[in-house]
Every structure is written in C-alpha cells, then in structure tokens.
Amino acid sequence: MQTLEFERFEITEGRLIRHLRIGDVVGSEYLPLSESVVEVDGKDQGFADLWDRLVLRGAVPRPVPGGRRRKVRIVDLFCGAGGLSFGVCRGLRAVGFDPVVEFAADLDPDALRIYKRNIGPVECAVRDAAELVDFELGVKRGRDFFKKSPWVKDRRLASRLSCVDVLIGGPPCQGHSNFNNHTRRFDERNELYLIMPALAIALDIPVVIIENVREVKVDHHRVVDRTRELFEDAGYGVSEGVISALDLGIPQTRKRYFLVATKPGSASGGALEDYCVLNRARRTLDWGIGDLEEREFGGLHSPAVLSAENRKRIDWLFDNDAFDLADSVRPECHRNGHSYKSVYGRLAWDKPAGTITTGFHTPGRGRYVHPSQRRALTAHEAARIQGFPDSFEFLSAEGEKPTNKTLAKVIGDAVPPVMGEAAILAALRQKQALCKELSVA
Known part of the structure; x- marks a missing residue:
C-alpha cells in the first residue's frame, strides 16, 4: 500500500481502493477492476491516474462496507445542472459522509431537470434566490454589516432547512466575465453574491462554498471583500483563492475563484490553495477524450451541423496541418491581431483544452475544432473535458434528451465537478474540528 498525507490507494482482491483522510476522519471507497485493466506502475500517481480514468469513463465508486455514514444536509443556490453539487457530494462520500441535497434553486428549468435526475434533491424549484432571504446592509468605517440578522422569507422553508450543514452556490458570473464587454464589473447581478452570506447567517449554516470566475475579485462593487467582512463579523473563518482544473487532473485550462467560509472560526482561514488535497499531474486532451475518437455518433456524442464557411475553415486547418x-481565411472581424486568437482554432491531443464555454459546438466561438476529425466538439467530449463522468446523465428526470442549445448552455456554464470536490475537502480541512464533529453527530 502506498501512503500519502491525505490520499492512498491499494489494489486487493480485484478492487482498487481509495482511502481519503481529512484530519482524523477517513473514508474508503473502491472500484471493481476487470481483467482488461492494464497494470499500473504501483506508484501513487499511477493508482490515482487509474482511479480518475475509470471514474471519468463511468465507473461509480462504492463505499467500503463498515461504519455509520452520517448525513450531511446541503442547500444549493444558482445550481445549474449540478456540476458543483455533484462534486461536493462526491467529496463528502469519499470521506465517509452521506450527502443529501435538501433544497436546490435555479431560474433555468432545463438545467433543473438535469439536476433532479443526477443529484436527486429532496426539493428543487425554479426560483429566484434573491427572493429567499431578506436583509438590510449598512456601512460603518468603510465596512459592510447587516443592520439586523437576515431572515428567510418563506417560513415553511426556514423551518425545514433549520439544520443544514453546507450551503453552496455559484451566483451568475456574466457580469464579471471578460467575455462581457458591456457591463463588465458593473453588472447589478454581481450583488447576488451577497445572498450567500445572508442565507448562511439566517440559517446558521456552518460550511459555505461560493464559486465564480476569477474576475469577481476586481468587481466594481467589491462583492468578495464585502462578503468576507459579513462572514467574519458573524464568526466565520474565511479562505479564498483560485482553483485550477489543470492542477486537479482535468485537461482544461479553466480556473475559478472560490470562497470558503466555516463556522466556528474567529480568524480568516488564509489562502484556499493551502487546504487543497486533490493534486494531480497535468493531463492532455488525449487522456480525457482520446477513447471517443472512433466512437459512432449518436445521442450526446453528435457534432453540430456547421455552415459551409466554417467547414471550409476547418478544411484549411487540416489541409495545412x-x-x-x-487571417486570410478568417471573417474580417477576427483578422489583424484580434485578441481572441483561439477562435476557429484546432485542439491538440498533446495539450489541454482551453476553457469550455457555451459555444463549444462551433469553431467561431473558440478553439473547439476536434484534433483529428473535421468537426467541432460533441457535447459528450465537452462534458468529459469539464470533468463530468459518463455516469452523469444529461437527461431530464423523465429521461428526455435536451436540445443541443440546452446541452451547450448547461455544459459550458457548469463548474467542473472535481472543483466542487476539492472545495468541500478544503473546507473540511480548514476546520478539522468541524469535520470530526460532523462525523460523530
């Protein structure tokens, strides 16, 4: 058995077993191994690579029998199709908890249908998160504070969620994104970030995870700094920082900004990166989707029909290697040193992909041309590059396939699940006493 500070693996009796430790809390899961699985080198990274590869291709970890699994109750706001929640639940299961999403809300009914099928929340609603909690802010000596304790407007919901353990959410980020050239940093939607501390304080939730784009730190309204102040005044310890998909073994350059607040805690937690335990070697696109190259098209694995102009551009890339x-083949608006050089670009097997967005179906929205086939990425490939395992079903609760437009939106907007997994483990490590408390409650 190989030993790491937080994670170790072993192969025994035809099973690959993963042990994950946070403080004194240890969880163990396993994957059954078939005879067709190739030998690994016996080193930690070899075991980790095999584990990640099998999970990405649809294997579902099973808990090693023994021990009582304590329920951890979760609320998920701005939940989308469930990337963040899927990862948070996966991380909690890995250390021996039984996660239950008590309530989830989003304004996108199509995304919620996918969420419901994969996450199985007790209750989910097409609902504006801004309508859930009421609060009034004041400013004293340049620092935000709640003039009185925030409260949940819906008494039934407030009563049912009175013992929630974890609040997660990704407030809309279009106002922060560098792709938004109209209202960048000044978008009123950026204020939705403040709903997270308000609801956490209203329900006295001990663990909070908020994700957003990196640019949220330079928002004109200082939403991250104000959120930190509100949490600290309420007795939370706060850590924040950037999580990189590449550092978690996802073949994509995506980076997201996370803020983690845990209570009790009288001091700030420092840099979030100091608490991350899921470190992987950087991987290429071939690692993520190379096995799909010869797969027949159909369902989620179907490329979009492109215009004649875009087909000619793709032909030029391949014909000229x-x-x-x-520039001579680009539309005029993308010529002469345009800042988005990756637009109409072709992916490379031996490199990671750039950030997957809602435009992955067309080469005119980014570097989304397949490395060896004259087409753009399929939804299946984009989901894999985002780190969604094949076990995640992009279907409605009733089994209906969404439109290509819906698939592009929910996959491109999603948080890679492994980022949620890394964030919840960092939160538990930040407050190891809280992790132990949850395990014995």
Missing part, C-alpha cells in the same frame, strides 16, 4: 486559422 495548422492549429490556428490564417
């Missing part, structure tokens, strides 16, 4: 489109 190029990965960047020449």
Whole structure:
C-alpha cells in the first residue's frame, strides 16, 4: 500500500481502493477492476491516474462496507445542472459522509431537470434566490454589516432547512466575465453574491462554498471583500483563492475563484490553495477524450451541423496541418491581431483544452475544432473535458434528451465537478474540528 498525507490507494482482491483522510476522519471507497485493466506502475500517481480514468469513463465508486455514514444536509443556490453539487457530494462520500441535497434553486428549468435526475434533491424549484432571504446592509468605517440578522422569507422553508450543514452556490458570473464587454464589473447581478452570506447567517449554516470566475475579485462593487467582512463579523473563518482544473487532473485550462467560509472560526482561514488535497499531474486532451475518437455518433456524442464557411475553415486547418486559422481565411472581424486568437482554432491531443464555454459546438466561438476529425466538439467530449463522468446523465428526470442549445448552455456554464470536490475537502480541512464533529453527530 502506498501512503500519502491525505490520499492512498491499494489494489486487493480485484478492487482498487481509495482511502481519503481529512484530519482524523477517513473514508474508503473502491472500484471493481476487470481483467482488461492494464497494470499500473504501483506508484501513487499511477493508482490515482487509474482511479480518475475509470471514474471519468463511468465507473461509480462504492463505499467500503463498515461504519455509520452520517448525513450531511446541503442547500444549493444558482445550481445549474449540478456540476458543483455533484462534486461536493462526491467529496463528502469519499470521506465517509452521506450527502443529501435538501433544497436546490435555479431560474433555468432545463438545467433543473438535469439536476433532479443526477443529484436527486429532496426539493428543487425554479426560483429566484434573491427572493429567499431578506436583509438590510449598512456601512460603518468603510465596512459592510447587516443592520439586523437576515431572515428567510418563506417560513415553511426556514423551518425545514433549520439544520443544514453546507450551503453552496455559484451566483451568475456574466457580469464579471471578460467575455462581457458591456457591463463588465458593473453588472447589478454581481450583488447576488451577497445572498450567500445572508442565507448562511439566517440559517446558521456552518460550511459555505461560493464559486465564480476569477474576475469577481476586481468587481466594481467589491462583492468578495464585502462578503468576507459579513462572514467574519458573524464568526466565520474565511479562505479564498483560485482553483485550477489543470492542477486537479482535468485537461482544461479553466480556473475559478472560490470562497470558503466555516463556522466556528474567529480568524480568516488564509489562502484556499493551502487546504487543497486533490493534486494531480497535468493531463492532455488525449487522456480525457482520446477513447471517443472512433466512437459512432449518436445521442450526446453528435457534432453540430456547421455552415459551409466554417467547414471550409476547418478544411484549411487540416489541409495545412495548422492549429490556428490564417487571417486570410478568417471573417474580417477576427483578422489583424484580434485578441481572441483561439477562435476557429484546432485542439491538440498533446495539450489541454482551453476553457469550455457555451459555444463549444462551433469553431467561431473558440478553439473547439476536434484534433483529428473535421468537426467541432460533441457535447459528450465537452462534458468529459469539464470533468463530468459518463455516469452523469444529461437527461431530464423523465429521461428526455435536451436540445443541443440546452446541452451547450448547461455544459459550458457548469463548474467542473472535481472543483466542487476539492472545495468541500478544503473546507473540511480548514476546520478539522468541524469535520470530526460532523462525523460523530
């Protein structure tokens, strides 16, 4: 058995077993191994690579029998199709908890249908998170504070969620994104960030995870700094920082900003990166989707029909063995040193992909041309690059396949699940006493 500070693996009796430790709390899961699985080198990274590869291709970890699994109750706001929640639940199961999403809300009914099928929340609603909690802010000596304790407007919901353990959410980020050239940093939607501390304080939730784009830190309204102040005044310890998909073994350059607040805690937690335990070697696109190259098209694995102009541009890339489109073949608006060089670009097997967005179906929205086939990415490939395992079903609760437009939106907008897994483990490590308390409650 190989030993790491937080994670170790062993192969025994035809099973690959993963042990994950946070403080004194240890969880163990396993994957059954078939005879067709190739030998690994016996080193920690070899075991980890095999584990991650099997999970991405649809294997579902099973808990090692023994021990009582304590329920951890979760509320998920701005939940989308469930990338963040899927990862948080996976992380909690890995250390021996039984996660239950008590309530989830989003304004996108299509995303919620996918969420319901994969996460199985007790209650989910097409609901504006801003209508859930009421609060009034004041400013003293340049610092925000709640003039009185926030409260949940819906008494039934407040009563039912009175013992929630974890609040997670990704407030809309379009106002922060560098792709938004109209209201960047000044978008009123950025204020939705403040709903997270308000609801956490109203329900006295001990663990809070908020994710957003990196640019949220330079928001004109200082939403991250104000949120930190509100949490600290309420007795939370706060850590924040950037989580990189590449550092978690996802073949994509995506980075997201996370703020983690835990209570009790009288001091700030420092840099979030100091608490991350899921470190992996960086991986290429071939690692993530190479096995799909010869798969027949159908269902989630179907490329979009492209315009004649875009087909000609893709042909030029392959005919010239190029990965960047020449100016002479580009539309006029993308010529002469345009800042988005990756637009109309071709992916490379030996490199990671750039950030997957809602435009992955077309080469005119980014570097989304397949490395070896004259087409753009399929939804299946984009989901894999986002770290969604094949076990995650992009279907409605009734089993209906969404439209390609819906698939592009929910996959491109999603948080890679492994980021949620890393964030919840960092939160539990930040407050190891809280982790132990949850395990014996």
